[in-house]
Amino acid sequence: MQYINKSDIKNMAKIYRAQFINSLSGPKSANLIGTIDKSGQTNLSIVSSCVHLGADPPLVGMVIRPRSVPRHTLDNLLETGYYTINHIHKTIAKAAHQTSARYPKEVSEFSMVGLNEQYLKNFIAPYVRESEVKMGMKFLDRIHFTFNDTEFIVGEIVAVHFPENILSEEGSVNIAKANSLSVTGLDHYHELKALYRLSYAKPGKDIKEID
Amino acid sequence: MQYINKSDIKNMAKIYRAQFINSLSGPKSANLIGTIDKSGQTNLSIVSSCVHLGADPPLVGMVIRPRSVPRHTLDNLLETGYYTINHIHKTIAKAAHQTSARYPKEVSEFSMVGLNEQYLKNFIAPYVRESEVKMGMKFLDRIHFTFNDTEFIVGEIVAVHFPENILSEEGSVNIAKANSLSVTGLDHYHELKALYRLSYAKPGKDIKEID
Numbered sequence: 001m002q003y004i005n006k007s008d009i010k011n012m013a014k015i016y017r018a019q020f021i022n023s024l025s026g027p028k029s030a031n032l033i034g035t036i037d038k039s040g041q042t043n044l045s046i047v048s049s050c051v052h053l054g055a056d057p058p059l060v061g062m063v064i065r066p067r068s069v070p071r072h073t074l075d076n077l078l079e080t081g082y083y084t085i086n087h088i089h090k091t092i093a094k095a096a097h098q099t100s101a102r103y104p105k106e107v108s109e110f111s112m113v114g115l116n117e118q119y120l121k122n123f124i125a126p127y128v129r130e131s132e133v134k135m136g137m138k139f140l141d142r143i144h145f146t147f148n149d150t151e152f153i154v155g156e157i158v159a160v161h162f163p164e165n166i167l168s169e170e171g172s173v174n175i176a177k178a179n180s181l182s183v184t185g186l187d188h189y190h191e192l193k194a195l196y197r198l199s200y201a202k203p204g205k206d207i208k209e210i211d
Numbered sequence: 212m213q214y215i216n217k218s219d220i221k222n223m224a225k226i227y228r229a230q231f232i233n234s235l236s237g238p239k240s241a242n243l244i245g246t247i248d249k250s251g252q253t254n255l256s257i258v259s260s261c262v263h264l265g266a267d268p269p270l271v272g273m274v275i276r277p278r279s280v281p282r283h284t285l286d287n288l289l290e291t292g293y294y295t296i297n298h299i300h301k302t303i304a305k306a307a308h309q310t311s312a313r314y315p316k317e318v319s320e321f322s323m324v325g326l327n328e329q330y331l332k333n334f335i336a337p338y339v340r341e342s343e344v345k346m347g348m349k350f351l352d353r354i355h356f357t358f359n360d361t362e363f364i365v366g367e368i369v370a371v372h373f374p375e376n377i378l379s380e381e382g383s384v385n386i387a388k389a390n391s392l393s394v395t396g397l398d399h400y401h402e403l404k405a406l407y408r409l410s411y412a413k414p415g416k417d418i419k420e421i422d
Contacts, residue, residue: 001372001373001374001375002372002373002374002375002378003331003332003370003371003372004370004371004372005332005369005370005371006367006368006369006370009269009368009371012382014267015381015382016381016382017266017267017269017382018266018267018382019379019381019382019383020266020382020383020384021263021265021266021267021269021368022263022266022383023382023383023384023385023386024263024269024271024296024344024346024368024371024384025240025242025261025262025263025271025296026240026241026242026261026298026386026391026393027238027239027240027241027386027391027392027393027403028238028240028262028263029236029237029238029239030237030238031236031237048263049262049263049264050236050237051236051239051260051262051272051274052232052233052235052236052239052259052260052274053260053274053356053358053359053361054232054274054276054356054358054359054361055228055229055231055232055233056225056228056229056232056359057358057359058220058228058232058235059356059358059359060235060236061262061363063262063263063264063265063272065265085235085236087237090406093406093409094409094418097409097412097418098412098418099412100412101412101413101414101416102413102414103414112414120214121214121216133235133237135235140358141358143354143363145264145265145270145365147264147265147268147270147351147352147365148264148265148267148268148270150264150265152272152354152363154356154358156217157217157220157232157235158216158217159214159215159216159217160214160215160216160220160235161212161213161214161215162212162213163212163213164212164213167213168230168396170226170227170230170396171223171226171227171228171229171230171231171234171396172230172231172233172234172395172396172397172399173231173234173235173396174234174399175234175237175238175395176401180237180238181238181406182237182238182393182403184383184386184403185379185381185382185383185384186383187408187409187410187411187421188383188385188405188407188408189405189406189407189408189409190387190403190404190405190406191403191404191406192238192393192395192401192402192403192404193401193402193403193404194399194400194401195301195304195392195400195401195402196399196400197398197399197400198304198305198308198398198400199398200398201308201309201310201311201312202312202313203312203313203314203323205312207305207306207308207309210398
């Protein structure tokens with residue numbers, strides 16, 4: 001086993017450390033955040049920090065670095081109060097990754113990377129037409145992390161769109177069937193292969209594969 | 212496409228909604244949190260909400276529900292100031308899942324599920340011996356989410372242990388090689404299959420597969 005301590009981490013070159021630390025929390029979700037400002041200018045940014053916060057109310061959190069590109073995302077979602085979360089699958093992974101380039105605010109990443117805006121059920125923020133699983137989000141709160149000057153954005157899921165054939169009987173959306181990807185480190189993309197579903201855990205009872 | 216709105220979500224049965232909403236944020240990390248209290252009583256709990264918060268300083272966040280089983284985890288990490296994050300791989304997935312059973316505080320999930328405590332480099336909290344990628348964490352802050360009465364725990368990575376052959380040249384730990392799993396919904400486990408690494412994005416430059 002290799003051992004890396006706090007000072008080893010501190011002494012790493014910046015990009016090397018970013019790759020190393022980004023890979024340690026485990027598989028990350030790969031999503032595109034769609035926003036629009038009041039003048040109608042849209043923005044699309046790739047985010048790997050979306051995290052489930054709770055089911056009732058249905059909440060998703062995400063980390064935004066105010067000093068980097070997603071600043072446009074933050075400005076827009078604060079301005080309108082709404083944004084979309086769109087799963088990235090294999091066919092759109094390169095276009096999704098390209099949204100991380102530093103485009104000026106007055107151009108939309110949608111047109112720059114060749115993805116299409118989609119407006120559904122009068123929701124103000126643009127969805128990604130090519131995405132299979134997409135959520136309409138209502139901004140609830142932002143928490144400033146003083147440790148590293150980032151913003152943690154909390155939103156409520158108010159709309160969900162997905163292909164009918166990927167909804168499992170027990171309620172979950174089958175993200176392997178939707179070909180949703182996972183990202184690790186800064187730029188490593190992974191496909192998901194369903195292994196099994198495990199039974200509800202109780203003391204003294206064996207865990208069984210149930211799917 | 213199927214459309215689910217806010218009131219559809221509200222009207223779902225509790226477990227169905229938990230499966231549905233838990234699956235929407237995308238692939239989740241699958242980790243075991245190891246803790247110990249001042250009397251030496253250890254605790255181990257499965258957590259799917261670990262999220263990368265930043266590389267410098269190296270931070271990982273996680274969501275803890277105070278009213279559920281991981282309460283022991285929260286108590287212990289507040290008491291000692293330290294905890295461990297241990298990746299779950301295929302061989303230990305069922306044992307890891309079993310830690311979610313409601314054991315009383317005076318028994319350790321380590322012995323109940325058949326995983327071994329490991330103490331490394333004088334770090335106070337127990338690692339999981341069978342885990343391949345494991346981090347020693349220093350508690351930094353807790354943020355109470357009033358929306359759903361959960362705690363968001365922020366910790367700093369102060370130690371990392373992993374097999375030498377899974378460190379990539381560019382710095383990332385190859386979690387596919389470590390057989391780390393992803394969880395979606397409440398109980399669906401997925402393996403990761405490396406697809407590719409994508410090049411750094413710049414305006415006007417094509418994204419290339421670089422691994």
